[in-house]
Amino acid sequence: MCGICGFVTKYNWDSKVIQNMVAIMHHRGPDDSGFIIENNDSSHQIALGQARLSIIDLSPSGHQPMHYKHLSIVFNGEVYNFKEIREELRNLGHVFISNSDTEVILHAFELWHIQCVHKFIGMFAFVIYDRKANKLYCCRDRAGVKPFFYYHNDATFIFASELKALHQHPGFSKRIDNEAVNLYFRYGYVPAPRSIFQNTNKLQPGNWMIYNIEEKSFKFENYWDVLRCYEKPILNISFSEAKEELTKILELAFEYRMVSDVPVGVFLSGGYDSTLVTAILQRNSLQKIRTFTIGFNEGNDEAPFAKDIAKFLGTEHTEYYCTEKEALEIIPDLPFYFDEPFGDSSAIPTTLVSRLARKQVTVALSADAGDELFAGYNRYISLYRHLKNVKRIPKFSRGLIAYLLKKSSKFLSEKNYFLHHKMSVIGDNLSKNNFNVAVGLLDGMESNPDYLLNQLLFNYTGMTNYSDIITDAHSLSSPFAAALSYDYKMYLQNDILTKVDRAAMSVSLEGREPLLDHRIVEFAAQLPSSFKYDGITTKKILKDILYDYVPKELMLRPKTGFSVPITKWLRKDLKNLITDTFNLKDIASQEIIDPRYLSDLLTLFDNGRFFYNDLIWRILQFQMWYKKWM
Numbered sequence: 001m002c003g004i005c006g007f008v009t010k011y012n013w014d015s016k017v018i019q020n021m022v023a024i025m026h027h028r029g030p031d032d033s034g035f036i037i038e039n040n041d042s043s044h045q046i047a048l049g050q051a052r053l054s055i056i057d058l059s060p061s062g063h064q065p066m067h068y069k070h071l072s073i074v075f076n077g078e079v080y081n082f083k084e085i086r087e088e089l090r091n092l093g094h095v096f097i098s099n100s101d102t103e104v105i106l107h108a109f110e111l112w113h114i115q116c117v118h119k120f121i122g123m124f125a126f127v128i129y130d131r132k133a134n135k136l137y138c139c140r141d142r143a144g145v146k147p148f149f150y151y152h153n154d155a156t157f158i159f160a161s162e163l164k165a166l167h168q169h170p171g172f173s174k175r176i177d178n179e180a181v182n183l184y185f186r187y188g189y190v191p192a193p194r195s196i197f198q199n200t201n202k203l204q205p206g207n208w209m210i211y212n213i214e215e216k217s218f219k220f221e222n223y224w225d226v227l228r229c230y231e232k233p234i235l236n237i238s239f240s241e242a243k244e245e246l247t248k249i250l251e252l253a254f255e256y257r258m259v260s261d262v263p264v265g266v267f268l269s270g271g272y273d274s275t276l277v278t279a280i281l282q283r284n285s286l287q288k289i290r291t292f293t294i295g296f297n298e299g300n301d302e303a304p305f306a307k308d309i310a311k312f313l314g315t316e317h318t319e320y321y322c323t324e325k326e327a328l329e330i331i332p333d334l335p336f337y338f339d340e341p342f343g344d345s346s347a348i349p350t351t352l353v354s355r356l357a358r359k360q361v362t363v364a365l366s367a368d369a370g371d372e373l374f375a376g377y378n379r380y381i382s383l384y385r386h387l388k389n390v391k392r393i394p395k396f397s398r399g400l401i402a403y404l405l406k407k408s409s410k411f412l413s414e415k416n417y418f419l420h421h422k423m424s425v426i427g428d429n430l431s432k433n434n435f436n437v438a439v440g441l442l443d444g445m446e447s448n449p450d451y452l453l454n455q456l457l458f459n460y461t462g463m464t465n466y467s468d469i470i471t472d473a474h475s476l477s478s479p480f481a482a483a484l485s486y487d488y489k490m491y492l493q494n495d496i497l498t499k500v501d502r503a504a505m506s507v508s509l510e511g512r513e514p515l516l517d518h519r520i521v522e523f524a525a526q527l528p529s530s531f532k533y534d535g536i537t538t539k540k541i542l543k544d545i546l547y548d549y550v551p552k553e554l555m556l557r558p559k560t561g562f563s564v565p566i567t568k569w570l571r572k573d574l575k576n577l578i579t580d581t582f583n584l585k586d587i588a589s590q591e592i593i594d595p596r597y598l599s600d601l602l603t604l605f606d607n608g609r610f611f612y613n614d615l616i617w618r619i620l621q622f623q624m625w626y627k628k629w630m
Contacts, residue, residue, distance in 0.1 A: 003028030005160035061098035077124030080256035144205025163339035188343030229525035253517035265290035265361040270305030273370035279549035343618035438479035
């Protein structure tokens with residue numbers, strides 16, 4: 001696990017530039033650091049840098065940048081099956097000088113070129129400089145667990161694991177992308193491939209990006225996409241057969257995530273997903289698995305449930321009840337570690353549990369993706385009901401009803417945001433086909449409304465949704481599959497994985513995502529929808545597997561989530577922070593947010609009359625980010 005960075009330019013910069021880029025990511029890799037800077041035959045300056053968190057092969061032989069023949073690499077992440085690949089390469093005549101997965105990637109690339117990635121099981125972002133081809137090969141893992149930012153203009157190409165490293169390069173220009181601002185306020189994050197800055201992007205998950213140094217051109221290749229998994233035929237399999245097969249895949253995937261030369265633990269929230277990961281690992285381990293839980297005296301406190309589960313499974317459990325003061329003290333640090341405006345307040349408890357775990361381990365498993373893969377969110381229940389209701393309406397009358405709903409919503413009071421939004425969302429999607437209505441409704445339920453943002457933001461473009469990432473939705477196996485794909489590519493990849501990576505790496509902790517093993521994703525995508533949600537039980541097959549490990553009674557409780565009482569804090573403990581941050585004169589000078597309309601929203605919020613409370617937190621995080629980086 002590391003922070004990687006580098007650049008290609010026609011100018012000759014001092015080596016301090018790449019050193020500064022590495023240094024600002026010290027938290028990602030405090031154990032070692034390195035860089036190279038050289039000029040190629042066409043007088044381009046190429047630099048590669050890395051800050052290393054030593055996980056596999058702790059010796060100096062794992063130092064990066066690493067070189068083999070005409071290739072050099074900087075690598076962030078893990079290839080869990082590197083030993084099997086190394087053995088295959090040895091049988092083909094390759095000789096290795098280290099025990100690191102980094103060296104295996106280099107040799108695999110030299111032999112199989114970009115097709116080597118299909119052999120990798122893991123999470124990764126890496127760049128290989130090929131001197132013969134005069135190209136940089138940039139690759140990001142299938143799910144997008146590891147981040148990769150890049151900036152380009154006519155003179156310079158820069159890349160890094162974190163946006164703040166790009167700032168250290170003199171050729172980087174910080175100009176805000178208005179479309180990215182709109183997306184942030186709508187969703188609470190800036191979805192890939194966009195970034196908050198112009199000319200700056202995130203490499204999409206499951207993609208190669210090949211940069212031709214001489215031509216200054218890019219070529220992209222999508223080697224894996226969750227949509228292709230959902231386009232495959234549904235498996236002709238019984239529930240019991242599916243359960244048996246899925247259990248085998250889970251066991252293999254979880255076992256791989258324990259590959260490490262340093263201590264490993266598990267974030268145990270007490271929910272179904274983290275309990276399943278812990279239960280399977282503990283049953284197959286001769287030693288006690290280390291588990292970690294943060295408790296709160298307010299908000300959704302799952303610590304007592306986690307403690308009961310840890311006791312039943314026999315783990316070495318650590319829990320810590322965090323004070324409100326400790327939670328609030330994290331907030332000023334968020335803009336530094338997240339780089340972009342980020343509106344998910346659960347970044348606070350995720351950072352806290354990372355700090356707790358880092359005292360004992362260097363690697364922690366986080367059980368994210370169970371909800372997206374197996375339909376665990378309560379919103380899928382609402383979506384299921386919406387789809388059933390839409391089917392009851394004759395097709396010939398849907399257009400008329402949609403028209404009446406949208407027209408009627410315009411006569412509502414400006415203060416009735418929620419009902420206006422709900423009527424508009426249903427109206428917008430009622431006349432679509434069943435596949436697109438699934439995505440459209442989910443997008444509408446999970447975002448702030450155009451009606452509100454159009455008045456708050458000066459440059460709002462009136463986007464209806466960002467669902468064009470699901471292209472040709474009707475080619476998927478079902479409308480429900482379209483919705484799951486959308487959540488996977490939007491909320492999971494851009495919110496959850498960003499949150500876990502930045503929170504864990506802020507304390508030099510490697511976060512691993514066992515449920516995002518691509519073999520689990522591919523199998524889950526081909527399961528019948530009823531195995532996930534049958535109209536009664538969410539995450540049906542995953543829960544059924546878990547009940548083979550823990551008593552059902554231990555798990556039966558309402559779904560909560562990893563959250564803090566942020567609305568209460570915004571009205572009380574954070575009131576002064578809002579007052580200090582929301583300087584209306586400064587906000588007016590930014591020409592992004594309408595200060596007068598913001599003032600009206602704050603009055604509604606203070607009086608408990610504003611439905612979209614998360615928007616206030618998003619505005620606060622944006623302003624804190626702006627003051628930190630602009």
